[in-house]
Amino acid sequence: MKLTKEEKAILDGQExxxxxxxxxxxxEFGELFGATELVPVTTSGHLVTSFGIGLLKPxxxxxxxxxxxxxxxxxxxxxxxxxxxxxxxxxxxxxxxxFSKVMYxxxxxxxxxxxxxxxxxxxxxxxxCYLNEVGNTPKYGDVLSWAESSAVVFANSVLGARCNRxxxxxxxxxxxxxxxxxxxxxxDEGRKANWVIEIKTxxxxxxxxxxxxxxxxxxxxxxxxxxxxxxxxxxxTDDVISYLKDFGAATASNGAVGLYHIENLTPEAKNxxxxxxxxxxxxxxxxxAELERVYKSxxxxxxxxxxxxxxxxxxxxxxSYNQLVSWTNKIEQALKETKKRKIAVRTIMTTAPDxxxxxxxxxxxxxLIAFGVKISxxxxxxxxxxxxxxxxxxxxxxxxxxxxxxxxxxxxxxILKIICGVKYGKxxx
Amino acid sequence: xxxxxxxxxxICKGNYEGECVVSKQGLNTLATFQKSALMNKKKVIxxxxxxxxxxxxxxxxxxxxxxxxxxxxxxxxxxxxxxQMGINPSVLLFSEEIDSLAASGVILAKNWENxxxxxxxxxxSDILTAIKTGDKIKVTEDGTVxxxx
Numbered sequence: 001m002k003l004t005k006e007e008k009a010i011l012d013g014q015e016x017x018x019x020x021x022x023x024x025x026x027x028e029f030g031e032l033f034g035a036t037e038l039v040p041v042t043t044s045g046h047l048v049t050s051f052g053i054g055l056l057k058p059x060x061x062x063x064x065x066x067x068x069x070x071x072x073x074x075x076x077x078x079x080x081x082x083x084x085x086x087x088x089x090x091x092x093x094x095x096x097x098x099f100s101k102v103m104y105x106x107x108x109x110x111x112x113x114x115x116x117x118x119x120x121x122x123x124x125x126x127x128x129c130y131l132n133e134v135g136n137t138p139k140y141g142d143v144l145s146w147a148e149s150s151a152v153v154f155a156n157s158v159l160g161a162r163c164n165r166x167x168x169x170x171x172x173x174x175x176x177x178x179x180x181x182x183x184x185x186x187x188d189e190g191r192k193a194n195w196v197i198e199i200k201t202x203x204x205x206x207x208x209x210x211x212x213x214x215x216x217x218x219x220x221x222x223x224x225x226x227x228x229x230x231x232x233x234x235x236x237t238d239d240v241i242s243y244l245k246d247f248g249a250a251t252a253s254n255g256a257v258g259l260y261h262i263e264n265l266t267p268e269a270k271n272x273x274x275x276x277x278x279x280x281x282x283x284x285x286x287x288x289a290e291l292e293r294v295y296k297s298x299x300x301x302x303x304x305x306x307x308x309x310x311x312x313x314x315x316x317x318x319x320s321y322n323q324l325v326s327w328t329n330k331i332e333q334a335l336k337e338t339k340k341r342k343i344a345v346r347t348i349m350t351t352a353p354d355x356x357x358x359x360x361x362x363x364x365x366x367x368l369i370a371f372g373v374k375i376s377x378x379x380x381x382x383x384x385x386x387x388x389x390x391x392x393x394x395x396x397x398x399x400x401x402x403x404x405x406x407x408x409x410x411x412x413x414x415i416l417k418i419i420c421g422v423k424y425g426k427x428x429x
Numbered sequence: 430x431x432x433x434x435x436x437x438x439x440i441c442k443g444n445y446e447g448e449c450v451v452s453k454q455g456l457n458t459l460a461t462f463q464k465s466a467l468m469n470k471k472k473v474i475x476x477x478x479x480x481x482x483x484x485x486x487x488x489x490x491x492x493x494x495x496x497x498x499x500x501x502x503x504x505x506x507x508x509x510x511x512x513q514m515g516i517n518p519s520v521l522l523f524s525e526e527i528d529s530l531a532a533s534g535v536i537l538a539k540n541w542e543n544x545x546x547x548x549x550x551x552x553x554s555d556i557l558t559a560i561k562t563g564d565k566i567k568v569t570e571d572g573t574v575x576x577x578x
Contacts, residue, residue: 025540025541029533029536048503049503056506056510058510058542062541103467148502165502167529167530169533171502220455220528253500253501254499255455256499385463385464403479404459
């Protein structure tokens with residue numbers, strides 16, 4: 001890789017041993033993918049590692065090295081959601097003990113470390129940093145040093161920013177150096193599609209099943225989706241953005257998609273159209289039957305597959321403001337029909353702290369709380385992947401959460417029926 | 430019978446002789462390793478319920494053959510952590526070009542944990558079908574993989 005005089009000086013240790021080691025790691029990483037240069041990061045970072053899991057000793061040790069070396073990120077950064085929220089996601093004594101003393105024993109210490117190297121503020125903990133309320137929203141063409149698979153795919157696809165699927169630690173390293181290696185999704189060539197996905201469904205597909213199907217098929221390739229604009233239109237409205245947020249998260253967790261193009265909708269697809277297709281593209285046709293096949297393939301990991309759910313998580317990735325309003329209205333309607341005042345299954349909706357603040361000033365917020373729903377900014381994934389929570393029958397509409405925990409996936413309409421106590425299938429919860 | 434031989438690009442060199450586990454589908458690093466790492470186990474038992482090739486199998490000390498890794502961007506950090514804990518697979522053999530998350534993990538482990546995890550990529554997709562879980566293989570420093578049993 002060709003380095004500038006300043007970059008060479010850092011690599012040679014003229015700005016300290018730690019920064020040299022960081023540079024060495026970033027350069028080796030880039031060289032593996034044929035990067036010929038480092039390019040400047042143009043805006044704030046986003047880190048995937050938000051959880052103070054005791055076992056992540058390498059993280060705390062490297063963070064200490066960074067702090068001791070006096071290094072900070074040039075831009076304030078955001079970070080994924082916290083793993084604990086005892087106020088809104090109540091748990092028993094044993095669970096609390098496991099969370100605070102065993103699993104997340106380093107949470108306080110780690111958050112102090114994050115603050116010292118450039119954390120934006122106390123509200124910076126969300127996987128949807130790109131939402132307007134949070135404000136870490138890159139512009140078209142911005143170069144990022146981000147991790148968090150769902151945020152990276154959103155920034156690339158919906159905002160037209162440029163970011164590779166960086167790992168935790170590499171996200172911090174790039175943010176501190178203010179430089180990332182230029183390869184893959186940072187190049188015009190790397191943003192071209194190898195797959196055409198033809199949507200031939202009878203209605204708008206469930207975002208999380210569609211994303212899952214595409215992720216499993218294309219793995220890390222770039223898909224160019226045709227026929228979805230028929231349902232979504234040609235403008236990135238708030239509802240469309242919410243749909244693409246959930247769709248992208250599923251492509252990135254059930255596959256390794258870092259960028260997708262939706263014909264006539266996402267910015268690069270609008271700008272360049274089919275010029276984004278590589279020569280030898282493969283085709284994947286998705287119809288109603290294919291989506292149902294994918295949905296039916298999800299394993300149910302509950303011991304008792306007919307158990308009554310005891311907890312429901314909605315919001316992985318975190319819900320947008322529009323989604324919170326929409327869920328409120330849907331639950332209100334469903335409860336009216338069942339002549340009930342409260343939901344039947346304990347339900348947590350998760351959203352960014354800044355979105356929660358905005359939503360908490362609305363009439364819908366009061367209604368949602370009155371229905372018995374709790375609103376939290378926790379990371380459901382971090383909450384559910386411990387042995388105690390993992391043994392409980394938890395339901396979710398998140399494919400990402402399903403993938404990383406034993407939570408059972410249901411489509412939005414089914415989740416609504418279950419949490420509102422509507423008779424569902426052979427059961428009435 | 431002629432031994433099956435594959436040659437790839439060396440990312441982290443080393444020699445290995447022993448058993449392998451083959452994941453024909455993309456390996457979700459977080460889903461596969463998180464349970465054993467979180468429980469501070471002495472061995473990794475694959476915990477990805479969506480990947481029957483590795484679910485329930487011991488992955489510590491083996492050669493793990495896979496196309497690429499998929500899923501959460503904690504992936505590299507997870508590889509670094511299991512290397513620091515000493516419960517990592519000894520070898521990672523990628524049929525495709527290594528992905529950015531696995532690459533991060535291997536480089537982080539080498540530079541920050543003095544780990545000697547062996548990694549070879551671009552071995553070709555045939556390796557996923559020609560070698561079966563439980564086969565004994567030999568890996569040499571020049572990136573050659575040979576089935577010995």
